[in-house]
Amino acid sequence: GNSVTQMEGPVTLSEEAFLTINCTYTATGYPSLFWYVQYPGEGLQLLLKATKADDKGSNKGFEATYRKETTSFHLEKGSVQVSDSAVYFCALVFSGGSNYKLTFGKGTLLTVNP
Amino acid sequence: DTAVSQTPKYLVTQMGNDKSIKCEQNLGHDTMYWYKQDSKKFLKIMFSYNNKELIINETVPNRFSPKSPDKAHLNLHINSLELGDSAVYFCASSPRLTSGANVLTFGAGSRLTVL
Numbered sequence: 001g002n003s004v005t006q007m008e009g010p011v012t013l014s015e016e017a018f019l020t021i022n023c024t025y026t027a028t029g030y031p032s033l034f035w036y037v038q039y040p041g042e043g044l045q046l047l048l049k050a051t052k053a054d055d056k057g058s059n060k061g062f063e064a065t066y067r068k069e070t071t072s073f074h075l076e077k078g079s080v081q082v083s084d085s086a087v088y089f090c091a092l093v094f095s096g097g098s099n100y101k102l103t104f105g106k107g108t109l110l111t112v113n114p
Numbered sequence: 115d116t117a118v119s120q121t122p123k124y125l126v127t128q129m130g131n132d133k134s135i136k137c138e139q140n141l142g143h144d145t146m147y148w149y150k151q152d153s154k155k156f157l158k159i160m161f162s163y164n165n166k167e168l169i170i171n172e173t174v175p176n177r178f179s180p181k182s183p184d185k186a187h188l189n190l191h192i193n194s195l196e197l198g199d200s201a202v203y204f205c206a207s208s209p210r211l212t213s214g215a216n217v218l219t220f221g222a223g224s225r226l227t228v229l
Contacts, residue, residue, distance in 0.1 A: 034217075038155075043118070043204055043220030087155050093216055101162075101170060102218060107155040 002027040006090045006105035013080055013112050021075040021108045023064075023090035031092040033057075033066055033073040038087040038107070047075075047088070080112045117141075118221040120205045126227045127195060134191045135224045137205030145169075146188040147218065148180060149204040157204070163188055164210075192226075200228045 007022040025031065032051040036044040048057030053068035062077045073090060090105040120137045127133055139146060147170075148160040162170035163182040177193045192199060205221040 032216075036218075041222075043206075043222045044157075044218070045220065046217050049217065089157065101159055102216070104157045107157070109155070 002031065002092060002094060002101075002103050004090050004092055004103055004105035006088075006108055009087075009107070009109040011108060011110045013110070015082055015112055015114055016079045017112075019075070019077040019080045019084075019110070021088055021090075021110070023073045023075065023105060025071050025073065025090075025092050027071075027092055027094060029094055030068075031094050033064070034091040034093070034102070035062070035064055035073070035075050036089040036091060036104075038089065040086070044089060080110070082112045082114055085110055085112045118205055118207050118219050120203075120221040120224050122224060123222065124225050124227075126229065128229055129195055129197060131195050132191070132193045133195060133226070134189055135203055135205075135226070136187070136189045137221060138187050139205075139207040139219070140186065141207055141209075141219060143207035143219070144185060144210050145208045146182065146185070147206040147208075148188065148190050149206060149220075151202040151204060151223070153201070161188075161190075195226075195228045197228050200226055202226070 003026045034049045035047040037047045038044045048059040050057040050066035056065045064075045087107045089107045093102045118139045145164045147162045160174050161180040166182045179191045182188045202223045202225045204223050206218040208216045208218050
């Protein structure tokens, strides 16, 4: 079945540091890929997405590129802020057919210190 | 405000009780979901309804019963609550059922604590 593996947290960085959160997936066919973010005490919200190979999703300074050859969708940001402290979830949904479930990774807690 | 709203935000109850969590979306979406988030932040889908019809029913104890009176509402009723039911329950909605770019809008969550 489809699955998502993301790096275990927690990740602790200083402000303005470079961030990478690794995400790899296993899926039959060509899934769409997402990063969701959960700020403390809130529900999840979409951060960025990519629907086909080599697409780059970007939002709020975060980027991730859909790499079919390595089945990866790593999240990066060049300079993190304290306000980026949250839990980040990588997710996939299979495109087409009846397999429409959004499958999440286990989440990675990011803490950014001033 | 357009949103997914769920009530109550916090619920503390004794083992064996029956409780309900309500969810409403005013986004005009066709599809609604219930997810359970455990203490380690792991998210697992429980149910999905599309236009009031049950579509996804994961391996969830039948003490959990969803009800969708209309496509804007999806409630979750839990009978005979157990300690292991303690979690945060998230309602979500999406415009339609089948789409490779289907984006979910989540509610703020309902934290259930069973004592």
